[in-house]
Amino acid sequence: MLAGSALWGLYWLPLRWLEQAGLGGLWALTFIYIGATATLGLVARRHWRAVAAAHRRLLGIALSAAVSGIAFGLGMIEGQVARVLILFYLSPLWAVLLGRVLLGERLLAVTVPALVLALFGAGLMLLSDLRGLDRGLLGAFSPADLLGLVAGFAFALTNVQLRAARGLPGALRNLASVALVPPLAAVAAAGAGTTFDAPWWALPAALGVGVVWMSSMISATQYGISRLPLQRSSVLLLFELVVGAVSAAWLAGEALGPAELAGGACIVLAGLAVVWLRR
Numbered sequence: 595m596l597a598g599s600a601l602w603g604l605y606w607l608p609l610r611w612l613e614q615a616g617l618g619g620l621w622a623l624t625f626i627y628i629g630a631t632a633t634l635g636l637v638a639r640r641h642w643r644a645v646a647a648a649h650r651r652l653l654g655i656a657l658s659a660a661v662s663g664i665a666f667g668l669g670m671i672e673g674q675v676a677r678v679l680i681l682f683y684l685s686p687l688w689a690v691l692l693g694r695v696l697l698g699e700r701l702l703a704v705t706v707p708a709l710v711l712a713l714f715g716a717g718l719m720l721l722s723d724l725r726g727l728d729r730g731l732l733g734a735f736s737p738a739d740l741l742g743l744v745a746g747f748a749f750a751l752t753n754v755q756l757r758a759a760r761g762l763p764g765a766l767r768n769l770a771s772v773a774l775v776p777p778l779a780a781v782a783a784a785g786a787g788t789t790f791d792a793p794w795w796a797l798p799a800a801l802g803v804g805v806v807w808m809s810s811m812i813s814a815t816q817y818g819i820s821r822l823p824l825q826r827s828s829v830l831l832l833f834e835l836v837v838g839a840v841s842a843a844w845l846a847g848e849a850l851g852p853a854e855l856a857g858g859a860c861i862v863l864a865g866l867a868v869v870w871l872r873r
Contacts, residue, residue: 595818595830601811603679603837606670607845608803615799616792619671620783622800623664627775629804630812634772637813638765648762652770655755660774662748664782665741673738675842676850677719679835680858681742686828686865687712688750696754704871708864715860716743718853764820768812828869832862 612622645652669678687709693699720735756767783790819827835858842848850858 595815595822595827596833598811598814598818599831599833600837601807602815603834604841605667605807605811606675606838606842608807609667609671610846612792612796612800612803613671615796617796617800618783618788618790619668620664620779620786620788621790621792622671623667624776624779624783625797625800626667626804626808627663627772627779629801630772630808631769631776631804633805633809634765634769634812638763638769641763641766644763644766648759648766651755651759651762652766655752655759655767655770656774658748658751658755659771660778662745662752663772663775664779665745665748669738669741669745673736673741674848674850675846676835676839676848676858677854678738678742678745679838680719680854680861681716681739682746682749683832683835683861683865684712684716684743685746685750685753686869688747689753690868692750692754693757697758702868702871704867708867711867712861712864715857715864718857718860720857721853764816768816771812772808828866832866835862 608626609619609622612626613619617625666678666682669682687705690699690701690705691709694701720739752771759767815831818830822830839850843850
């Protein structure tokens with residue numbers, strides 16, 4: 595869990611490196627996830643017979659995971675790493691609410707107060723720069739902020755579906771979480787008119803990031819989540835925030851201000867409260 599969390603926290607490094615090399619965000623995600631899909635597909639090759647029986651469930655997982663992966667990757671490239679990670683960490687709250695709606699899971703007494711605290715924290719973060727309010731309420735939100743929120747919601751939807759698919763092999767679930775990103779990201783890149791202008795070595799580099807980095811961090815995280823109590827794994831996942839915030843401040847000069855830190859603390863505390871008190 596710590597290894598997987600550290601890789602997620604540092605994921606912005608290869609993404610921005612590839613973009614600076616000329617491989618734009620959507621194209622970089624396309625080739626990274628092609629590498630990850632090929633690798634995780636080889637790992638899951640013994641379970642192909644289970645795909646036909648669970649194709650609808652796997653497709654649902656793949657769709658929400660693709661939205662989360664694309665939004666998260668673009669947010670890492672375009673915005674402040676720590677802000678995107680903290681807004682992404684609203685996912686435990688979304689997961690609780692989605693679990694109630696989709697799976698009929700009981701809400702805890704702490705859910706509503708935690709949700710209010712988390713939304714207050716998100717407001718502090720998003721409105722930390724009041725100059726954007728001159729353009730309206732949405733003007734205070736950067737595209738990367740919205741990408742972080744979308745990524746967290748889609749990730750929560752993915753986790754709820756994974757809970758409902760506990761009987762499926764872990765290798766298939768890992769494969770489903772990456773398989774739809776390449777076609778969707780490529781279509782989005784082509785639709786946006788993003789040019790493919792990169793040196794020859796950028797393509798194998800992106801594939802290598804997918805084969806080694808993406809496959810490793812997904813497998814490590816899912817391995818830990820499936821074998822550790824929910825409370826412990828959720829705490830260990832916070833290491834992603836620490837690594838991301840420290841590395842971005844050190845290497846990219848992206849330090850958070852007091853309002854952003856206070857808002858982030860509210861979101862983290864709310865997420866931990868919901869997870870820690872859940873059986």
